[in-house]
Amino acid sequence: MDEHPIDLSPLDPATDPVRWERLVRAITEAAAPELARRAAARSVMAVLGDWLRPGLAAGFVLAVMTALMLALLGQSREAAPPPLAGLEEALELSAPVSLWLSEQRAPTTSDLLLVLEGEAP
Amino acid sequence: MRDGDARLVERARAGEAPAFEELVRRHLRAAYAVALAVVGEPADAEDVCQDAFLTALERLEECRRPDRFAAWLLQIVRNRARNLRRAQTVRRGLPLEHAAQVVGRHDAASGAERAELRERLLAAMTELSVPQREALLLHDLEGWRHREIAAHLGVPESTARAYLFQARRKLRARLGAELMEES
Numbered sequence: 001m002d003e004h005p006i007d008l009s010p011l012d013p014a015t016d017p018v019r020w021e022r023l024v025r026a027i028t029e030a031a032a033p034e035l036a037r038r039a040a041a042r043s044v045m046a047v048l049g050d051w052l053r054p055g056l057a058a059g060f061v062l063a064v065m066t067a068l069m070l071a072l073l074g075q076s077r078e079a080a081p082p083p084l085a086g087l088e089e090a091l092e093l094s095a096p097v098s099l100w101l102s103e104q105r106a107p108t109t110s111d112l113l114l115v116l117e118g119e120a121p
Numbered sequence: 122m123r124d125g126d127a128r129l130v131e132r133a134r135a136g137e138a139p140a141f142e143e144l145v146r147r148h149l150r151a152a153y154a155v156a157l158a159v160v161g162e163p164a165d166a167e168d169v170c171q172d173a174f175l176t177a178l179e180r181l182e183e184c185r186r187p188d189r190f191a192a193w194l195l196q197i198v199r200n201r202a203r204n205l206r207r208a209q210t211v212r213r214g215l216p217l218e219h220a221a222q223v224v225g226r227h228d229a230a231s232g233a234e235r236a237e238l239r240e241r242l243l244a245a246m247t248e249l250s251v252p253q254r255e256a257l258l259l260h261d262l263e264g265w266r267h268r269e270i271a272a273h274l275g276v277p278e279s280t281a282r283a284y285l286f287q288a289r290r291k292l293r294a295r296l297g298a299e300l301m302e303e304s
Contacts, residue, residue, distance in 0.1 A: 008262040010239040027174045028142050034178050039136030
């Protein structure tokens with residue numbers, strides 16, 4: 001077998017440093033727009049990534065605070081007296097009328113007849 | 122500590138110019154050797170390298186084994202070089218091997234004697250097949266091992282050795298002893 005290497009150094013582009021650097025520059029300069037595009041896409045993703053965790057944490061805190069406020073509001077509503085109790089007494093409304101008010105409904109014809117019968121001498 | 126190819130590919134994907142430049146500096150010589158083996162002319166080989174590196178950058182997500190970036194890149198180089206060669210063959214109307222003696226565009230930058238040697242080598246190499254030229258350039262210019270050349274060419278190692286043997290023999294027969302330098 002022919003095992004002796006041939007000197008191909010005249011074909012080696014790196015033996016001419018000026019030409020070699022020119023070739024490297026030509027490639028890297030031609031690649032610059034694509035690299036810039038990639039860097040920009042990467043930065044958008046990085047910004048989103050940077051904001052993701054704090055955003056999730058803030059959302060969680062807000063959700064907890066909202067839940068607490070709703071729970072407190074519910075408790076205060078249960079503890080408060082019926083809003084119409086004082087009004088009924090002040091207006092001296094009869095019992096059937098107070099009932100309609102508390103049930104938040106309009107009296108039916110039969111309700112009215114019953115009241116009138118009750119008030120009749 | 123130098124980053125491995127996989128890390129450089131990852132950084133280049135993120136748009137880091139220094140990482141891409143490092144990949145270029147690392148693999149340009151091998152890319153040039155493969156391109157020159159196919160197209161046979163230094164200026165064309167440079168164009169092929171530039172085109173191939175840009176294509177590789179644009180398709181970097183398709184490189185599934187970043188640790189084997191070189192092998193992936195050289196496939197692109199070879200395909201691009203073949204495309205150029207095919208286009209030249211059509212344009213010139215004759216096979217590249219029959220083309221006249223090639224004169225490099227950058228001879229002024231090197232010595233006249235070296236330029237003459239290069240022209241003689243390039244002319245002699247037109248008598249070799251493309252796999253023979255690739256085996257010769259990758260082994261004797263780039264220092265690749267037979268195993269690596271075989272993997273690159275997709276042939277058994279014994280075939281790669283045979284390519285190299287035939288290439289050297291043909292080249293020596295063509296050029297004579299003046300260009301030989303035994304290691």
